[in-house]
Amino acid sequence: MQLETGNVVSHDSEGTLYRVLTLELPNISSNAVPGQFVHLRVSALQDAVLRRPFSIYRVDGKNLSILYKNVGRGTSSMCTLRPGDAVNVLGPLGNGFPTAVSSGKFPVLVAGGYGVAPLYFLATRLPVKGVLFVGGARARDILLNDRFKALGWNVCIATEDGSLGTRGRVTEPFDAWIQSLGGDAKPEIFACGPNGMLKALCDRARQGGWNAWISLDRHMGCGVGACLACIQRVVMEGQEVLVRVCKEGPVFESRTIVWEDGNHEA
Amino acid sequence: MKPDLRILLAGVPMKNPVMVASGTFGYGPEYADLVNLNQLGAIVVKGISLEPWKGNxxxxxxxxxxxxxxxxxxxxxxxNGFIEKYMPFLRTHDVAVIVNIWGKTAEEYAEVAARFDGVPGVHALEINISCPNIKAGGNAFGTNLDATRLVVSAVRRKTRLPIIPKLAPNVSDIGAFARACEESGADAISLINSFPAMAIDIETRRPILANVTGGLSGPAIHPIAVKLVYEAAKAVKVPLVAIGGITSAREAIEFMIAGASAVAVGTANFTEPLTAIEVIRGLEEYLCRHNIPNVSDLVRSLRL
Incomplete structure (x- = not known):
């Protein structure tokens, strides 16, 4: 973990709603692993006291990219960043995905919307190729599928309005695929997306006895484990304990998660 | 000439008057990769109670x-969890450690204080009588003069460590609360805690925080804190530790002029973890520029 100020290398649209911000951050880039995140200081937002956390989407040498959607005050002011602008970044933070697949297992990535970003970084580092299930509300929320194909991954798409791929939730093509394998399915799941999707996957992983590594998104403050804002209830060694998503997470093995009403951050 | 930044606060020697505030710096190790803890005046660790507590x-x-x-x-x-898990780490550093304590009753506060008495590496106790986020205790003590006296004197009887009650900002006469603490045996007083506050999601019409209300901190409360420090300084002789919206040396200096002997950086640690280090550097630069040989000369130096 370190503080590094890097210049914007590029800042491009990804589809109609999303943007990719690439920063030159040699130190953070060289230490980053998939599933970790960076905490950006949004300098244009003078009255903001909190940094903004983003999963790492890509690392190319000394350049690090994030994929984001303009959803609020922080991301809105980030949209004005131009090549050459300096951005202060804290990272890499948290614990990422395992970058190996258990022997005999087949990697299955499941993404909701721009939750696909850290899974892309993971796909570039996994030694085996597998299948990506990606879901979203509409076709415009399905990102990076061509990039996954270019890496040699199979891609299954679901949209709620049916504008691309199967109509419905991403769990539907996932379930159909698992069924088609009969009892031979030995997936190792890696997922990032909305809580509802992650919980649905956790239920399936529990029933199937599969490992599922899920990346949680919670309201964060400091990003380093000091403020205790992003608390998650998990089971560790048979005991229910509170852990910090920013420090012990954001990636957890699904069977450790205790889902409760308190997790009402979508 | 290099100005002397060292202070003696409530009998605790510190390298400089710049601390990190309770609740914003964890227990020390969280920021140790980024901040050289040995450069800080003191670390005020997150509030400790008798038994582990799950929070909201x-x-x-x-x-x-x-x-x-x-x-x-x-x-x-x-x-016990704090002493086992964090004190060994903190003891390896050359920095004053102030433990923030709280309880649900005056007896609990006193019991926590008693447990810290004699623990190596603990230099002082900050008494949190002003947390806005728990139902029992907290702000209920800090906004009632009798309860303030009760808690501070109960803690005083149970420890030889210097004690520093932390005041709530939402009182009509801060001077009266500062005096109540001084009379009950406080060695110093810190102020302010976060200001009771609330935010509502207008789409769902639900409170944003699960606890419904919370405490406001950050630059927004700084001018309020300056006024309260100024008033508390008129009311008591014990040293004051000023907290509230410091983001640079400027706010820290303002606090010291208003009457604070030391300051603590809070919310700004989240924005910029090196804020306290920058404040120390900026304070030194200011003292040089104004030919002030000793940082203590700045305290209570307001010109009216």
Whole structure:
């Protein structure tokens, strides 16, 4: 973990709603692993006291990219960043995905919307190729599928309005695929997306006895484990304990998660 | 000439008057990769209670213009958990450690204080009588003069460590509360805690925080804190530790002129973890520029 100020290398649209911000951050880039995140200081937002956390989407040498959607005050002011602008970044933070697949297992990535970003970084580092299930509300929320194909991954798409791929939730093509394998399915799941999707996957992983590594998104403050804002209830060694998503997470093995009403951050 | 930044606060020697505030710096190790802890005046660790405490449900934090509202709810590993897990780390550093303590009753406060008495590496206790986020105790003590006296004197009887009650800002006469602390045996007084506050999601019409209300901190509360420090300084002789919206040396200097002997950086640690280090550097630069040989000469130097 370190503080590094890097210049914007590029800042491009990804589809109609999303943007990719690439920063030159040699130190953070060289230490980053998939599933970790960076905490950006949004300098244009003078009255903001909190940094903004983003999963790492890509690392190319000394350049690090994030994929984001303009959803609020922080991301809105980030949209004005131009090549050459300096951005202060804290990272890499948290614990990422395992970058190996258990022997005999087949990697299955499941993404909701721009939750696909850290899974892309993971796909570039996994030694085996597998299948990506990606879901979203509409076709415009399905990102990076061509990039996954270019890496040699199979891609299954679901949209709620049916504008691309199967109509419905991403769990539907996932379930159909698992069924088609009969009892031979030995997936190792890696997922990032909305809580509802992650919980649905956790239920399936529990029933199937599969490992599922899920990346949680919670309201964060400091990003380093000091403020205790992003608390998650998990089971560790048979005991229910509170852990910090920013420090012990954001990636957890699904069977450790205790889902409760308190997790009402979508 | 290099100005002398060293201070003696409530009998505790510090390299400089710049601390990090309770609840914003964890227990020390969280920021140790980024901040050289040995450069700080003191670390005030997150509030400790007799037994481990789970705190509030999430969401616990929301950013608002100029600050944030938190309702963490004092989650902590309890006295024994803290001493076992964090004191060995803190003892390896050359920095004053002030432990923030809280309880649900005056007896609990006193018991926590008693447990810290004689623990190597603990230099002082900050008494949190002003947390806005727990139902029992907390702000209920800090906004009632009799309860303030009760808690501070109960703690005083149970420890030889210097004690520093932390005042609530939402009182009609801060001077009266500062005096109540001084008369009850406080060695110093810190102020202010976060200001009771609330934010509502207008789409769902629900409170944003699971706890409904929380405490506002950050630059938004700085001018309020300056006024309260100024008034408390008129009321008591014990040294004051000023907290509230410091983001640079300027706010720290303002506090010291208003009457604070030391300051603590809080919310700004989240924005920029090196804020306290920058404040120390900026304070030194200011003293040089104004030919002030000793940082203590700045304290209570307001020109009216």
């Amino acid at each position: 449900r999430t969401p616990r934090l929301v950013e608002v213009p100029g600050g944030l509202i938190n309702a963490i709810g004092l989650q902590n590993p309890g006295v």
